[in-house]
Amino acid sequence: MTKPAGSSFKGWLYGSGVMVLCVWVLLPIGLIGLGAFGGRPAVYQWPKTLMPASLSLDQLAVFLKIEGVWNAALNSVLAASMTMIMALLLGAPAGYALARFSFPGATLFRLMILLTRAFPLAILALPLTVLFIRAGLYDTAFGVSLVHTALALPFAAMITASLFAGIPRELEEAAWVFGCTRWQAFVKVVLPLALPGMAAAAIFAFVISWNEVFAASVLTVQQRTLTAYLLTVLSESPLHYRFAGGFILIVPSVVFIFAVRRYLFALWGVTSR
Amino acid sequence: MAAITIEGVSKRFGTAMALEQLDLTVADGEFVALLGPSGCGKTTLLRIIAGLETRSSGRVLIGDRDVSDLPPAERGLAMVFQNYAVFPHLTVFENVAFGLRMQKRDEETVQRQVKRAADLLQIVPYLERYPAKLSGGQRQRVAVARALAVEPAVLLMDEPLSNLDALLRLEMRAELKSVLKEAGTTTLYVTHDQTEAMGLADRIALMHKGVIEQIDTPTLIYSRPSSTFVGGFVGSPPMNFLNMTATGGMLACEGLSMRLAHEGPVMVGFRGEDVNLVAASEGLAFEVKVIEPMGSHQLLTGLVKGERVRVVASPQEVIARGMTLGLQFDAARVVVMDPQTGKAL
Numbered sequence: 001m002t003k004p005a006g007s008s009f010k011g012w013l014y015g016s017g018v019m020v021l022c023v024w025v026l027l028p029i030g031l032i033g034l035g036a037f038g039g040r041p042a043v044y045q046w047p048k049t050l051m052p053a054s055l056s057l058d059q060l061a062v063f064l065k066i067e068g069v070w071n072a073a074l075n076s077v078l079a080a081s082m083t084m085i086m087a088l089l090l091g092a093p094a095g096y097a098l099a100r101f102s103f104p105g106a107t108l109f110r111l112m113i114l115l116t117r118a119f120p121l122a123i124l125a126l127p128l129t130v131l132f133i134r135a136g137l138y139d140t141a142f143g144v145s146l147v148h149t150a151l152a153l154p155f156a157a158m159i160t161a162s163l164f165a166g167i168p169r170e171l172e173e174a175a176w177v178f179g180c181t182r183w184q185a186f187v188k189v190v191l192p193l194a195l196p197g198m199a200a201a202a203i204f205a206f207v208i209s210w211n212e213v214f215a216a217s218v219l220t221v222q223q224r225t226l227t228a229y230l231l232t233v234l235s236e237s238p239l240h241y242r243f244a245g246g247f248i249l250i251v252p253s254v255v256f257i258f259a260v261r262r263y264l265f266a267l268w269g270v271t272s273r
Numbered sequence: 274m275a276a277i278t279i280e281g282v283s284k285r286f287g288t289a290m291a292l293e294q295l296d297l298t299v300a301d302g303e304f305v306a307l308l309g310p311s312g313c314g315k316t317t318l319l320r321i322i323a324g325l326e327t328r329s330s331g332r333v334l335i336g337d338r339d340v341s342d343l344p345p346a347e348r349g350l351a352m353v354f355q356n357y358a359v360f361p362h363l364t365v366f367e368n369v370a371f372g373l374r375m376q377k378r379d380e381e382t383v384q385r386q387v388k389r390a391a392d393l394l395q396i397v398p399y400l401e402r403y404p405a406k407l408s409g410g411q412r413q414r415v416a417v418a419r420a421l422a423v424e425p426a427v428l429l430m431d432e433p434l435s436n437l438d439a440l441l442r443l444e445m446r447a448e449l450k451s452v453l454k455e456a457g458t459t460t461l462y463v464t465h466d467q468t469e470a471m472g473l474a475d476r477i478a479l480m481h482k483g484v485i486e487q488i489d490t491p492t493l494i495y496s497r498p499s500s501t502f503v504g505g506f507v508g509s510p511p512m513n514f515l516n517m518t519a520t521g522g523m524l525a526c527e528g529l530s531m532r533l534a535h536e537g538p539v540m541v542g543f544r545g546e547d548v549n550l551v552a553a554s555e556g557l558a559f560e561v562k563v564i565e566p567m568g569s570h571q572l573l574t575g576l577v578k579g580e581r582v583r584v585v586a587s588p589q590e591v592i593a594r595g596m597t598l599g600l601q602f603d604a605a606r607v608v609v610m611d612p613q614t615g616k617a618l
Contacts, residue, residue, distance in 0.1 A: 013614070168356065168358065171355045171358050171361075173323075173345075173354070174352070174354060174358035175371075176325070176344065176345040176346055177323055177324075177345045177346070177351065178351065178372035178423065179346045179372055179375030179376060180375060189360055189362075192362045193362055
């Protein structure tokens, strides 16, 4: 983006757009943080202050002692980890094929990948539940991770495709000429160069699973993931405990996404390398 | 060390013929340059030899081995790519050692061979650095060292100097020649730059539209082109061609008289520096239109019987625009072409 001229209308529009987006994202996070650390007074106080009158970790401590929270967190980590692995194992080869080979229907394939996101999960929920009960996958972290993989796969394929496309073909050809098989060339040359981006794609898949609540709620009863568990437990709790729970939920995603932001931009063709 | 033999190799891209029934032999230890305009198929041919491109028909032999259907790894060759293709995640040392490590050579051999290639290309000070910290010329050296470290039977080079600036290119050219002569590797070198081909190669294979027009030493390619295309492509200025008619076993005009076993219209080709400039009455009339002083010589552009001709004159000669001079030819340095086919008679 070019430097916006301060006086021009375009610059003003750009600046205010940035402001609106920042407020849109940061205000809710700020309010959640305020409620999580400030306790009951901060939640009901009006007008809001930037910092709560008294900081305390009581809400967070109480929240972490709620029965089943740790088990739900474990389920979340399990489901997210499996999602991460499956999304990458399936998505990276698809991304490699999209980046390296021109096959008939490549454009259609690219489109179809994105179209998987066009089906609302709500429509699929009931048939999926029936199917999962029959297959014995209902109420397991693995079952949840299967659905989450379907959600994360398009992103994994598209991110890795742009990663692989950014690695010159000649590097692979050089590896072949100097004694590598296709697979060896991939492992010795392509993979090391793609690894940081692959890690980003993996973390993105992890975050998608970690944040997802609908499928997780529908497909589990006892073995709930953290999001699904909080939805049921916290709907009855006082506001400041809900804020504490929300805060603990969003922190990992925000930290992860912040860590890999550079590679996610590559998805939209904005490369910073 | 081994020779490269290409027998009847063709390549089709859809309906377009990129290479047509091409034959070429590069002798053991020889340096052959594939020269031609862009799109003539020279890079395609090189990639077929390397195994990076499939061929539609024909055979490729390295030494006595038919490698036509082998993957690149098993062909026993090394290659230098146009954009160097130096691995960015490996140090210069590991880059140069890459081929040796793939061959599972013992550590001592790896150290020794890398050291030797690095010495030859003068990259010893950079061995522990990563390629991102190197200049284009240094990366080029790494790419060549990587290729030479495996002591390949055959070395393929795809426009290796085209990404360097002019001064560096001149320097690397001379260095490359001495390094490759020392190593004695059979080399096939693709380029579109005729000075590179002339300067480096033992023989030049001049390609045009998927066929080899002529393969000869640089001197013969320059002085005895086999077609009007070769004469027009090689040399700066390109060869001049004049339409004449041969009668009674002789080709004659002012300033030229030679025996010719051909009757009828012919094209007479001559190099700008191969004519003597004499008084207008003693040779073929040449009307000077443009004079370009080049330092080492003067380049004269003018008309002979309405056809454009470029002639080289010594810098001492006093010539003015609009003057009419005479051209005197040396029959031994003139080539005669068929005006229909463009081939030498």
